[in-house]
Amino acid sequence: MPIKLAIFASGAGTNTENLIQYFKENENIEVAVIISNRSKAGVTDIASKYDVPHYLVTKEEFDTSEKALQILKGMEIDLIVLAGFLIKVPDSILNAYPGKVLNIHPALLPDFGGKGMYGKYVHEAVIASGKKESGITIHLVNENYDEGKVLFQVKAILDEGETSESLAQKIQALEHEHFPKEVEKYCLEQFQE
Numbered sequence: 593m594p595i596k597l598a599i600f601a602s603g604a605g606t607n608t609e610n611l612i613q614y615f616k617e618n619e620n621i622e623v624a625v626i627i628s629n630r631s632k633a634g635v636t637d638i639a640s641k642y643d644v645p646h647y648l649v650t651k652e653e654f655d656t657s658e659k660a661l662q663i664l665k666g667m668e669i670d671l672i673v674l675a676g677f678l679i680k681v682p683d684s685i686l687n688a689y690p691g692k693v694l695n696i697h698p699a700l701l702p703d704f705g706g707k708g709m710y711g712k713y714v715h716e717a718v719i720a721s722g723k724k725e726s727g728i729t730i731h732l733v734n735e736n737y738d739e740g741k742v743l744f745q746v747k748a749i750l751d752e753g754e755t756s757e758s759l760a761q762k763i764q765a766l767e768h769e770h771f772p773k774e775v776e777k778y779c780l781e782q783f784q785e
Contacts, residue, residue, distance in 0.1 A: 605635030607675035614772035705738030715756035
């Protein structure tokens with residue numbers, strides 16, 4: 593039986609598509625389901641394109657029901673991967689999947705993390721701070737935004753005159769290069785017999 597991944601996503605889905613493509617031919621790990629909290633998220637089109645089952649679970653349903661947890665349990669999901677997921681994962685899911693929820697953050701945590709720190713807001717904050725580098729952080733998810741154990745970081749150097757758009761491109765390139773490999777590495781560490 594392959595290790596089954598669930599991807600939680602809220603946006604366009606570039607990291608989701610990258611993960612699907614990376615694991616497409618993998619006999620040990622599969623993207624089994626995509627759950628989004630937004631009906632118009634581009635990630636739903638990606639799920640359809642690759643014929644991956646996908647479900648809408650609204651923010652209210654995440655907060656007040658067990659709908660997402662029932663989907664995960666029903667599909668026998670082993671690991672949850674957050675790929676641009678913009679709401680807090682409820683404690684019920686964290687308790688059911690201890691150490692089995694991964695996130696990618698577009699900066700070097702612990703800097704530039706927390707509620708509201710996503711996408712262009714992170715890049716704008718990094719540039720405004722005068723820092724000379726940014727990067728990505730892959731980390732475990734706990735009950736606080738962006739405070740889980742860091743598993744992997746890689747840096748990007750900011751150029752003179754860097755904009756949030758140019759920095760976003762650098763960060764996305766790092767995400768696409770490293771995120772699938774680190775998910776795979778974590779899966780093999782956690783689930784190998």
